[in-house]
Amino acid sequence: MRKTLAIILCKALRIIGKMVGKGSSLPGKYALKLCPDILARVQLPKDIVAVTGSNGKTSTTEMIAHILRENGKNVIYNAEGSNQIEGVTTFILANANIFGKVKGDVLLIESDERYAKYTFKYFAPTYYVITNLYRDQLTRNGHPMWVYSAIKESISDKSTLVLNADDPLVSLFGKDREGTVYFGADKLSSDSDTFTSVYNDMVYCPVCSAKMDYQTYHYNHIGHYSCGMCGYKRQNTAYSVTKADLEQGYIEIDGKLRIDLTLKSLYNIYNILAAYTACSLLGISGEGIAASINNYVLKNGRVITFKLGSRRGTLLTSKHENSISYDMSLKLAAEDTEGSDVLIIVDSISRKYFTSDVSWLYDIDFHLLESCNVKRIILAGAYANDLAARFSYTHISSDKITVFESIEAAANQLNNNNPEKIYVITCFSDKGKFLERVEVEA
Amino acid sequence: MKILHLYHVLMNLYGDYANISALCRILKTNGTEYSLDKKSITDELSLLDYDFIFVGSGTEQNQRLAMHHLKAYKEDLKEYIQRGKFALFTGNSFEMLGSKIQSFLGDIEGLQLFDFTVTEKAGIRKTSDAIFTLEGLDTPLVGFINKCSEIEGIANFLFTVQRGLGNSKGENTEGILYNNFFGTHLTGPILVKNPHFLKYIAEKLTGKELSIEAFAYEQKGFEITLKNLKQ
Numbered sequence A: 001m002r003k004t005l006a007i008i009l010c011k012a013l014r015i016i017g018k019m020v021g022k023g024s025s026l027p028g029k030y031a032l033k034l035c036p037d038i039l040a041r042v043q044l045p046k047d048i049v050a051v052t053g054s055n056g057k058t059s060t061t062e063m064i065a066h067i068l069r070e071n072g073k074n075v076i077y078n079a080e081g082s083n084q085i086e087g088v089t090t091f092i093l094a095n096a097n098i099f100g101k102v103k104g105d106v107l108l109i110e111s112d113e114r115y116a117k118y119t120f121k122y123f124a125p126t127y128y129v130i131t132n133l134y135r136d137q138l139t140r141n142g143h144p145m146w147v148y149s150a151i152k153e154s155i156s157d158k159s160t161l162v163l164n165a166d167d168p169l170v171s172l173f174g175k176d177r178e179g180t181v182y183f184g185a186d187k188l189s190s191d192s193d194t195f196t197s198v199y200n201d202m203v204y205c206p207v208c209s210a211k212m213d214y215q216t217y218h219y220n221h222i223g224h225y226s227c228g229m230c231g232y233k234r235q236n237t238a239y240s241v242t243k244a245d246l247e248q249g250y251i252e253i254d255g256k257l258r259i260d261l262t263l264k265s266l267y268n269i270y271n272i273l274a275a276y277t278a279c280s281l282l283g284i285s286g287e288g289i290a291a292s293i294n295n296y297v298l299k300n301g302r303v304i305t306f307k308l309g310s311r312r313g314t315l316l317t318s319k320h321e322n323s324i325s326y327d328m329s330l331k332l333a334a335e336d337t338e339g340s341d342v343l344i345i346v347d348s349i350s351r352k353y354f355t356s357d358v359s360w361l362y363d364i365d366f367h368l369l370e371s372c373n374v375k376r377i378i379l380a381g382a383y384a385n386d387l388a389a390r391f392s393y394t395h396i397s398s399d400k401i402t403v404f405e406s407i408e409a410a411a412n413q414l415n416n417n418n419p420e421k422i423y424v425i426t427c428f429s430d431k432g433k434f435l436e437r438v439e440v441e442a
Numbered sequence B: 001m002k003i004l005h006l007y008h009v010l011m012n013l014y015g016d017y018a019n020i021s022a023l024c025r026i027l028k029t030n031g032t033e034y035s036l037d038k039k040s041i042t043d044e045l046s047l048l049d050y051d052f053i054f055v056g057s058g059t060e061q062n063q064r065l066a067m068h069h070l071k072a073y074k075e076d077l078k079e080y081i082q083r084g085k086f087a088l089f090t091g092n093s094f095e096m097l098g099s100k101i102q103s104f105l106g107d108i109e110g111l112q113l114f115d116f117t118v119t120e121k122a123g124i125r126k127t128s129d130a131i132f133t134l135e136g137l138d139t140p141l142v143g144f145i146n147k148c149s150e151i152e153g154i155a156n157f158l159f160t161v162q163r164g165l166g167n168s169k170g171e172n173t174e175g176i177l178y179n180n181f182f183g184t185h186l187t188g189p190i191l192v193k194n195p196h197f198l199k200y201i202a203e204k205l206t207g208k209e210l211s212i213e214a215f216a217y218e219q220k221g222f223e224i225t226l227k228n229l230k231q
Helices: A001-019 A026-034 A059-069 A085-094 A144-150 A166-174 A266-281 A287-291 A325-335 A384-391 A407-414 A428-435 B018-029 B061-084 B091-097 B195-206 B213-230
Strands: A047-050 A075-077 A104-110 A127-130 A160-164 A179-187 A214-220 A221-225 A239-245 A250-253 A255-259 A305-306 A311-317 A340-345 A375-381 A401-404 A420-427 B002-007 B037-038 B050-057 B085-088 B100-102 B117-118 B128-132 B141-147 B149-152 B159-163 B176-178 B181-184
Touching: A001 A085, A026 A085, A047 A059, A047 A266, A059 A075, A059 A104, A075 A085, A075 A127, A075 A384, A144 A166, A144 A428, A160 A166, A160 A266, A179 A266, A214 A325, A214 B128, A239 A287, A250 A266, A250 B050, A255 A287, A266 A287, A266 A325, A305 A428, A311 A325, A311 A428, A325 A340, A325 A420, A340 A407, A340 A428, A375 A407, A384 A401, A384 B213, A401 A407, A407 A428, A407 B213, A420 A428, B002 B018, B018 B050, B018 B213, B037 B213, B061 B091, B085 B117, B085 B195, B091 B149, B091 B181, B128 B213, B141 B213, B195 B213
Parallel strands: A047 A104, A047 A127, A075 A104, A127 A160, A160 A179, A179 A239, A311 A420, A340 A375, A340 A420, A375 A401, B002 B037, B002 B050, B050 B085, B085 B181, B100 B117
Antiparallel strands: A214 A221, A239 A250, A250 A255, A305 A311, B117 B149, B128 B141, B128 B159, B176 B181
C-alpha cells in the first residue's frame, strides 16, 4: 500500500512540478519519505546500466541511450540530470505503473559518484560503468581518493564492473574481482612519454605507494602504467580505441570500426568508448553502435556555436573546479590553426554560495594557450583578477591578456571584425551570462 | 635565502604549490636573492640548511607517506623550529607534527613536536569559506578549509575565526603558531589570495620592508572576495 501511495504521490508531484517549473528531485524525496525502500520494491527491467565517475557521466549516458534507442531498445533514463537518489527515484517511479512495474528494456542511470552508495543500496546495476576519477569540485568532494572510497561502498557483488583501464584509480575497483570488463585506448599518436599536466595524483601506486611507471600518457594520469614493486598494472582491454586522429576527427575501435567525431577531444573519445562498451555488453553489434554514434552531436548543450556581430564563436562548457575539463577546452581552443581569441569567464563558482577557493585555478594548465594560434586572451567575471593572477605565473605574455570584471564589457571587447574564431570557456553556472549577449546558433 | 618546498608533488592537493610561486616573486621583485629546492619522500633532507620550509595539503593517505618520511628528520625539524626559523604548513600537513592521529585509516603516532591530537572521521568532510584575523595584521585573511579532522589541544593558535571552521568544533581559534612556525588548515594558495599576509611573512623572513606592487591583481581579487564573504 505504501508502495502504491508513494508511486502515486511521486507521479502527481512530478506533474505539478513540471507545471510550475520546479526541479526533478522533490517528488522522489517525498516518495522516499513515505516508503524508504521503494527502489527495492519496484520491479525493474532486466538490464540496468549505471554510469558514474568524475567527468563524462552525462555525455556517456546520453550516448548509451541514443545508441540503444537507435537499435530498437526501449530505454528509460534520467535525462533531466538529477543524479542523486531523490532524482533517480523520481524518474524510476515516473516510469512505473501503479503496481510498481517499470516498463522498458533497459534502465539507464547517471549516478552522482558520492551518492551512488545510497541509490544502489536497493538494487544492483547489471553493468556499472565508471569513467574516471579526477580532481572535481573538491570543495564538495574532498579529493579523488575520498570519492574512490564513496564509490567503493556503492559496488555490489552482483554487478559487472565496466572500468576505464587507463585510469589507475578506477581500475583499482576491479582488483581481485572476477568478470570485470575494461575499456581503454592503445598508445595514441597524441600521447606523451612524460607527464605534462600541472599536478599528478598518480605519481605513486594506489596499491603499495611505490613510484608508478608510465609507458605512455594519454592525458593527465590517464595512460598505460605499471608498478615495479607490487605488480599492479593496466589491465588488458576488451574494447579499445586502436587509433585516434583528432586533426581529421575520427577514431577507430578494435581496429575495424571507424567513428567520425564532431567534438575532437580525448575526453569525447573516452565517453564514446565507454558507451560503445556498455552497448556491446547489452548485445548491440559493433556496426550498429558505430552507425548510430557516427558524427553524433551531443544534445546536452556542452558545445554551443554562436555569432557575435560578424564573428563566429564556440562556447565550450567546462566545469569550474575541474581542471581537466578546462585543460581539454584550452587544448581545443589552442589547436585551432585558423587562429582564436579565447574568453575565460569565472563569475560564480557555485550557484548556491560564494566560495573563496581559487585553488583549482592553479591546477589548470593555462600554458596550453601558449600557442601562436591564440591571438588574444580575455579574462572576465568576479574572479577575473584571480584569473589574471593565475596567468601571471605562466609564460604567456601579458600583452595578450585583457581583464574585465564585467562580462558585458568582455563581450563588447570581442564585438569587432577580427578574423579569429572566438572560443568561450566557462561553466554551466556562468554561460548564460555570456550567451544572452550573442546570437546562439546550436 | 634558501627555500625548501617539501613533498611538492605528494602534498599539493589544493594548488598549494602557488604559495612558493608567490614567495619567490615577492623576494625577486624586492631584490632578495634566493634558491629553491624541491624534495620528496625518496630524498635525503638537511632541514637545518634552509631558511624557509613549506608543506602543502594532501590526501589522508599521502599525509601518512609524508609523515613516515619526515619522522626520520624529527630532531632536525624540532631544532629548526626551536631556532626560530620559518616554516609554513598548510592544510592537513601541520597535523603531522602533533602527538597522534586517530583515524579510519588506523591510529598513528605523530612527530610529537606539539601536544595536540588529531581525529579523522570516515565519510565526514567539513568545508567552509573562511575569514580569519591575525594579531599584528590589520586586514583579515580569506581562504577555504577542506578537512575531515578535528584538532584538540592547541593553545598557541595562529588565527581567530571570524567566519569558517576552527581547530575543533565550536572553537573560534585556528591553526598553530610557535616561534616562526605557521600551521593552518587553510588550503591552497593562501599567500597568493592574501598578498598582505605574504608581505607580513616575507618581511619577517627577510627583516626588510617589502613592496607588493607586483601583486595588484591579487590585491583586487582579495578585496572582492572579502566583500563577497562579508555579505
